[in-house]
Amino acid sequence: MDVVDLSRFRFASTSIFHFFFVSLTVGLAFLIAVMETFAFLRHERREAYATMTAFFGHLFLINFAVGVVTGIVQEFQFGMNWSEYSRFVGNIFGVPLALEVLMAFFLESTFIGLWWFGKDRLKPWMRLGSIWLVAIGTQVSAFWIVLANAWMHHPVGYAIVDERAVLTDFTAVVLNYKAWLYFAHVQGSAWTVAGFFVLAISAYHLLRGRNVEVFSRSLRIALVFAAVGTVFSATSGHREAQVARVDQPMKFAAMEAQWETSDSPAPWSLVADIDERERENDFSVELP
Known part of the structure; x- marks a missing residue:
């Protein structure tokens, strides 16, 4: 195996493993925010929804931590495995990656800490606001990463200067139609993965008769998420494939x-x- 094939294998295995946790946590953050909202609004069932939020909150934190760690490894591989690529497009490719950290990851990590460790200290409305900011942060994070990926498929807003790609139009990069297509598909798949994740766990506990009041409600919430996410993922994926057929025919032929x-x-x-x-x-x- 030569260096290029080894680099491809390492990067592919890291990316695949990392994305398992990305798609799950992006959707799960939003789903848990909905659970927290029910706990805040439905006073007569607050204890059941609070138990539900705490249970799936533990699972969210574990998967979020693993996603962060694997993402850091992937970041290093851009420079270690694909150093020439990073040198050539770093002026453009590095911008959305930097914005993802500055605008999204700091938002997520800060308010995850407030939401989880401040649950006995914050007022209910503050805790609710914290988890919704986490959910928004995951969406923003997904957008910037997808934006970087979409630029590789449809490069816009750049010029070649001294044998390097240089950013010339940030607006064109942000409004790249490929990015919005990919982002829509990622959102649909994230809702689907998170919905079926909660659905499966809820069904498992219901089959064993454990905490029926909590898991019957989480199953209904997850069922709605899974249904909406499946339809959205299928329709956006179909549209994405139709666009690839026109502007990336060789890629579509390979698919x-x-x-x-x-x-x-x-x-x-x-x-x-x-x-x-x-x-x-x-x-x-x-x-x-």
Whole structure:
């Protein structure tokens, strides 16, 4: 294995592992904020909703911490594994990454601390405001990271100066249509993952008859989140693929395991066993 393949393997494995926790915590922060809102508004069921928020709050904190740690490793790999790339586009690529830390991560980490460790000291409305700021921070964080990714697919607002890409139009980068498409899809998938996460845990405890009042309510909340997130993820993902078909046809062909140009509309691959060396599919199930 050469250096490039090793770098690809390391970065891919880190990114995949990291994104498990990103998609979960982005959606779970919003879901827990809704639970906290129910605990604040529904006085007759406050104890049940408070127990629910505390239970899933523990799980959120654990996954958030792992997501932060794996994200730091990924940040270092930009410079260690892809140093030439970082040198070439660092003037642009580094901007959304820096803004993600300054605008989002500090917001999240500060108010997570207030929400969790100040739960016996803050007034209820202050605690509610803290978790909603955490939820907003996760959305802002996701946007800046997605923005950096989208720029690689559709670079805008830059010029090549002294063999480096230099930012010339920050507004064009922020309004990059690819970023908003990707952000919508990430939001839908985050709601889906978080919804099914809470749904599965709630169902597990209900099957064993544990704290039925709490977990029956969390199951209903999660069911709504999972349903909305699934529809939103599917529709935004379809739109994203349709756009890629137009402005990134080679990428779309790779997604569909299509090796040859077709004069007529190419089939859609459901499943394919790819042979990269021979550049063909040993097995595929296609829809015309």
